[in-house]
Amino acid sequence: MSRRKVERNFVTLALVVAALFLVAACGGGGGGGEQTAGGGGEGTTGMETGRTVTVASDIAYRPFEFYRNGEPVGFDIDLMREIGRRAGFTPEFQNVTFDGIIPGLGSNLYDAAISAITITEERRQQVDFSEPYFNADQSLLVRSDSEIRSVDDLGQATVGVQIGTTGANKANQFQQQGRIAEVRTFDTIEDAFTALENGQVDAVINDLPVSQDKANTSDGRLEVVQVIPTGEQYGIAFPKGSNLVGPVNRALREMKSDGTYAEIYEKWIGRKPEEIP
Structure with missing residues (x-):
């Protein structure tokens, strides 16, 4: 075999090895991409952890949501931030007039909404709701x-x-x-x-x-x-078929059982909850 042919074969072999390494590197990241937040069930497959979730809220409804020093605060705000921490997403709040929230979810303008929204059958026809989080x-x-x-x-x-x-x-x-x-x-x-x-x-x-x-x-x-x-009972609202409902419900249940919900309630409502939804 001539020296030129040996060099040609060596280059070919090097290219093959490099290609195999690239394929292996691309295929080995399956555990860090899309996954079910908080486990399986409740239609949650395909949710990306670490994502930013756009949350509509009428931020003029104290003590649930209002502005303090230019930042949204309140019962709903604290609740949604803690839910996001547990479910693996970061809520980004958008101030929306209340009567625009449900239509906006129906048009997929927002990923979710929290704004002391009472769960009603009429609204259920347009959006999905979390489990109740407040009695009113x-x-x-x-x-x-x-x-x-x-x-x-x-x-x-x-x-x-x-x-x-x-x-x-x-x-x-x-x-x-x-x-x-x-x-x-x-x-x-x-x-x-x-x-x-x-x-x-x-x-x-x-x-x-x-x-x-x-x-x-x-x-x-x-x-x-x-x-x-x-x-009445308040719920967090989502576009129909949202894969956020399952992770949010699991986080809510955890917060109700470990005392976090009661802490947020007492902070903003000024008393302990008489009953937890």
């Missing part, structure tokens, strides 16, 4: 000098609500029953609260924890005069 009722908030003490006193009153909420649904129901003269809708609950303080509406029907927080921080100007039992 509605409430009647008025100015402290008001003669209104219950829904039965509303008569010719004008009631403010936030558009697209279960509070708005309840107020509309009362109006159909002839118990409320007028229902005025606002884009945010803060707008409704401001209208109440300024005398533009006579009362606000809204989720109890939020109205109670507003009363507690109003220097005595506002008060909750009636709890309106509705037995």
Whole structure:
């Protein structure tokens, strides 16, 4: 065999060895790519750990989500961040008006949403929900000098609500029953609260924890005069078929059982939870 032929064969062999090494290197990373977060089941296969998850939230709903020094804080914010830590993703919050959240999920504009969203059958037709994470009722908030003490006193009153909420649904129901003269809708609950303080509406029907927080921080100007039992439960919402539902549910269960949920609840609601959903 000539020297030139030996050199040619050596080069060919080197190229083959290099190609085999490259194939092995590409094929050996299977454990670090897509995997099921937190184990199998509940339709979670294919979720990437370490991913950024876009989370829609109406960040004007204290104590669940609001801005402090330019950063989102609150019950829902802490809850979602801890869920993400356990499930292997980082939530990136986007401020969205409440009535735009469900349509946005339906159009896949967001990966998830947490915003004190009550689980209803109507919403279930459009999005998937996590297991419940909060029990809530509605409430009647008025100015402290008001003669209104219950829904039965509303008569010719004008009631403010936030558009697209279960509070708005309840107020509309009362109006159909002839118990409320007028229902005025606002884009945010803060707008409704401001209208109440300024005398533009006579009362606000809204989720109890939020109205109670507003009363507690109003220097005595506002008060909750009636709890309106509705037995609502909040859930985290997702586009239909999302592979986040399983990991989120597992993280929620862990947090409820190890005391983390109760700690977040007491931090933002100001008391221990009477019951955990």
